[in-house]
Amino acid sequence: MIDFLKAYKNYDPAARSLLEVILLYPGPRAMFFHRGAHLLYKMKLFFLARLVSEVSRVLTLIEIHPGAQIGKRFVIDHGAGVVIGETAEVGDDCVVYHGVTLGGVSISQEKRHPTLGHGVMVGAGAKILGPVALGDGVRVGANSVVTKGVPAGTTVAGIPAIVIRGPGN
Numbered sequence: 001m002i003d004f005l006k007a008y009k010n011y012d013p014a015a016r017s018l019l020e021v022i023l024l025y026p027g028p029r030a031m032f033f034h035r036g037a038h039l040l041y042k043m044k045l046f047f048l049a050r051l052v053s054e055v056s057r058v059l060t061l062i063e064i065h066p067g068a069q070i071g072k073r074f075v076i077d078h079g080a081g082v083v084i085g086e087t088a089e090v091g092d093d094c095v096v097y098h099g100v101t102l103g104g105v106s107i108s109q110e111k112r113h114p115t116l117g118h119g120v121m122v123g124a125g126a127k128i129l130g131p132v133a134l135g136d137g138v139r140v141g142a143n144s145v146v147t148k149g150v151p152a153g154t155t156v157a158g159i160p161a162i163v164i165r166g167p168g169n
Contacts, residue, residue: 004031007073011095027076030062037066068102071118078124085113090120091136097124105130105147117152139165 005028008021015021021028033056040049049066057063061080064070068084071092076082078098084090088102100122104112114128117135122128123142134140134150141157141164150156153167
């Protein structure tokens with residue numbers, strides 16, 4: 001748990017202390033609720049899981065479906081308007097900014113939300129839609145719309161998102 005909080009402190013130069021992060025940042029609160037909701041979801045207590053998720057959304061303005069799989073040291077910077085869908089998978093050490101959507105484009109019961117590798121950064125307002133995979137270290141520019149997979153180490157931006165920097169550049 002302390003590792004998770006340190007990720008916020010290390011990432012955000014405005015964070016003065018771990019206490020400040022715990023008490024005043026919505027991202028850690030949303031993740032605390034999500035960890036509990038996800039546990040209930042895995043226990044097939046779907047109503048209770050969604051109830052915890054809804055309480056979190058009201059308190060943080062961050063909506064994470066209890067079925068979403070979130071890695072370690074996930075940082076939600078600012079947070080308002082973040083939406084993460086049921087079948088989304090987020091790797092370790094990822095950062096998303098406010099207004100980001102990891103959303104679906106289908107109502108089928110299969111995988112319909114994005115998969116983010118480790119160390120992915122998604123800029124404010126970006127939308128990553130459908131069962132697409134973003135490789136490790138991908139960067140997504142603010143307000144971009146990503147509907148296709150992105151190879152590791154690549155930076156994409158725009159609507160629709162296009163490669164602006166390839167791996168190793």
